[in-house]
Amino acid sequence: MTVTVLAGNPNTGKSSLFNTLTGSYEYVGNWAGVTVEKKVGTLKAGKGSLIDLPGLYSLNPLSHDEEVASRFLMSEPFDSILNVVDASQLERNLNLTVQLLEYGKPLLLALNMMDVAKQNGLVIDTQRLSELLGVQVVPVVARSGKGSDQVLEAITDHAPGTALEPYSIWYGDTLEKAVAELIGQMPQGTASPRWMAVQFFEGNSVVRTSLESKMDSAWLQRLYQTAEEAVRSEFGVRTLSQYMRKQRAEHIQGLLAHCVRHTKEGHLTFSERIDRIVTDKYLGIPIFLLFMYLTFKLTFEWIGSPLSDLLDAFINGPLRDGTTWLLDSIGAQDFIKALIFDGIFAGVGGVLVFVPQIFILFLIISFIEDSGYMARIASVMDRLMELVGLNGKTFIPMIIGFGCNVPGIMAARTIEQPKERLLTIILTPLMSCSARLSVYSLFVGIFFKSNQALVVLSLYVLGVVLALVLAKLFSSTILKQQESMFVVELPPYRIPQWKTLSRSTWEKGKGFVRKAGTFIFGGSVLIWLLSYMGPHGWNVPMDQSFLAKIGGLIGQVLTPLGFGTWQAGAALITGFLAKEVVVSTMNIIYAAPDTAALQGLLAGHFTPLQAYSFMAFILLYVPCLATVGVIRKETMSARWTWFSVLYALVVAYVISYAIVLIGRALGYH
Amino acid sequence: MKLTEIELSLPVRIVDMACNNQLVCRRLNDLGIMEGTLVSIKKRLPFGGPITLEAGNQWISIRRCEALQILVEAV
Numbered sequence: 001m002t003v004t005v006l007a008g009n010p011n012t013g014k015s016s017l018f019n020t021l022t023g024s025y026e027y028v029g030n031w032a033g034v035t036v037e038k039k040v041g042t043l044k045a046g047k048g049s050l051i052d053l054p055g056l057y058s059l060n061p062l063s064h065d066e067e068v069a070s071r072f073l074m075s076e077p078f079d080s081i082l083n084v085v086d087a088s089q090l091e092r093n094l095n096l097t098v099q100l101l102e103y104g105k106p107l108l109l110a111l112n113m114m115d116v117a118k119q120n121g122l123v124i125d126t127q128r129l130s131e132l133l134g135v136q137v138v139p140v141v142a143r144s145g146k147g148s149d150q151v152l153e154a155i156t157d158h159a160p161g162t163a164l165e166p167y168s169i170w171y172g173d174t175l176e177k178a179v180a181e182l183i184g185q186m187p188q189g190t191a192s193p194r195w196m197a198v199q200f201f202e203g204n205s206v207v208r209t210s211l212e213s214k215m216d217s218a219w220l221q222r223l224y225q226t227a228e229e230a231v232r233s234e235f236g237v238r239t240l241s242q243y244m245r246k247q248r249a250e251h252i253q254g255l256l257a258h259c260v261r262h263t264k265e266g267h268l269t270f271s272e273r274i275d276r277i278v279t280d281k282y283l284g285i286p287i288f289l290l291f292m293y294l295t296f297k298l299t300f301e302w303i304g305s306p307l308s309d310l311l312d313a314f315i316n317g318p319l320r321d322g323t324t325w326l327l328d329s330i331g332a333q334d335f336i337k338a339l340i341f342d343g344i345f346a347g348v349g350g351v352l353v354f355v356p357q358i359f360i361l362f363l364i365i366s367f368i369e370d371s372g373y374m375a376r377i378a379s380v381m382d383r384l385m386e387l388v389g390l391n392g393k394t395f396i397p398m399i400i401g402f403g404c405n406v407p408g409i410m411a412a413r414t415i416e417q418p419k420e421r422l423l424t425i426i427l428t429p430l431m432s433c434s435a436r437l438s439v440y441s442l443f444v445g446i447f448f449k450s451n452q453a454l455v456v457l458s459l460y461v462l463g464v465v466l467a468l469v470l471a472k473l474f475s476s477t478i479l480k481q482q483e484s485m486f487v488v489e490l491p492p493y494r495i496p497q498w499k500t501l502s503r504s505t506w507e508k509g510k511g512f513v514r515k516a517g518t519f520i521f522g523g524s525v526l527i528w529l530l531s532y533m534g535p536h537g538w539n540v541p542m543d544q545s546f547l548a549k550i551g552g553l554i555g556q557v558l559t560p561l562g563f564g565t566w567q568a569g570a571a572l573i574t575g576f577l578a579k580e581v582v583v584s585t586m587n588i589i590y591a592a593p594d595t596a597a598l599q600g601l602l603a604g605h606f607t608p609l610q611a612y613s614f615m616a617f618i619l620l621y622v623p624c625l626a627t628v629g630v631i632r633k634e635t636m637s638a639r640w641t642w643f644s645v646l647y648a649l650v651v652a653y654v655i656s657y658a659i660v661l662i663g664r665a666l667g668y669h
Numbered sequence: 670m671k672l673t674e675i676e677l678s679l680p681v682r683i684v685d686m687a688c689n690n691q692l693v694c695r696r697l698n699d700l701g702i703m704e705g706t707l708v709s710i711k712k713r714l715p716f717g718g719p720i721t722l723e724a725g726n727q728w729i730s731i732r733r734c735e736a737l738q739i740l741v742e743a744v
Contacts, residue, residue: 057699383718490728
């Protein structure tokens, strides 16, 4: 079995290629020392596996994402690298390629987007490029799958272990002397010594840490400074890393002069025309808001809800009848029947009916990511985000957080500035995720029938506004910034491919389905048992059960917020497992056979104002268990994890209280 | 002159990347934008928002305050 690593710049069609080359794939848990999952696919020929790395511009990392990728390349075992290169941006992409070649592992170059390069008037002599770099070059169009067979063949035929003669660039006499000096001092047995030295002088923090563990760090620091000063006075550059990047650029330009011809001036008219509208001076933000509004319309009113109703009808019609027949025919006990219908059907079924809505939302988020609009949103929002101490890029995790907070928080890895990243991580849970959507769906269906989309949108806006206010508060108190950073590549617009879109939608949404089978299943059984048992024995009336006792304690604290019932209290405790469990709990507590019946019952227990206050509390009160877990992993700090739980509770209480007070003042009750 | 002062779509050459913010400078370098690169401005967002640069057929959005520190010359 050979292991191949897929590496390349962001937006080069890496995921498309990954999807065409692999039949199946899975996420494999943490690497040692790095708290990240890796995506491992099985190659179609079945002869090996392919590991997808985060996109990176250079082996010298700036963001956490890039650090993960370069750390992987340096320390994990693999046989060869499949480097995806955007042919229409060859010069920039080769910067990474050359660094990978210097590293010396066997490499295959997949030249993607040959069609775009051709449109832009670039003619690339792949044969010549292959000779110049000393590696095999395969032109591909990842979107259509063209050339993927050749890539597959080339990877699997590659005899593992045939290391290349490391590629070498001359960085000028002055620097080469320093490189030689460093190599001379390296301990015996250091792998890829020249590459290590080159990366050290370029300022690669991962390499530097690795060298410092084996060598005198004061000496290394002196060596670096001497080299930088020498280069500075000789060439008039500002930093060593700028100088080295320039040397490499000149080398690459030299290569390209031999194998690339420009036949005409390139045009970006399609993207340019779209951009003229969607990032317009005045229309940019309104268009974005309109887009979000349409998203909610699609999710709730136009497509999602009708599908949910169909699924509800199926679960509580044929499926329930079938199960009843089955249980009757095997003569099941009443206890088992109660467990299955009042516990599992109510709990799991009540959540599963929201799957269509959630998939529609994930589909739209995937569309935003794949089309290239995401980067524009970041750009349009940057000014506003800067005012609150963040940058436009931090808006991206927040939008992904609308789908699910967990991938949203992980997406914060692309934010280069550590404090901005931390702030984004602790604020992303305020984004209303799809699990909370199931709670809103339930409540707006009862209390706000005529303007469902608008009421739900108001909750999303509430989350965003609070995130902005708290960002301002935190960034000017506990998380003071040194320097903010915003550089975003605006990729050309592409019409997303159905295959990639459906795959990434499924990838995001399957967690929700899996949760229904695990967490929610277990939670439902537990909740039902707690409601079935009480201090005075089994099969007690619901309000004498353990669940009522526990929920009652919480309920007392919640009385000022307008929903101080034991039912609400119990739902909130269980909602920590996963927010959609709130729906399961309510189904079980109110012993509702289906969603319509539950809505009828809830109408008697809440007023519209209390319902709104309750929804706001659900939105804010505590990130769910999975989110708390990922906050812990990503921040690597128990303190910040506790902080994100506690501030959320305080904010939830204050906001819900304010809603009730304002509502009452306006004459609602 | 400063990068922010040029007309839309007029190509100019970078003569000095005097960014105070090293992170920004590094990232621009990664994207192949350095002294000697030809760039033009494609868009300015309102209220002092970011500007969109074009260099070698790629579009990059950076903040105005950083663009102010990049010096360019006419070609």
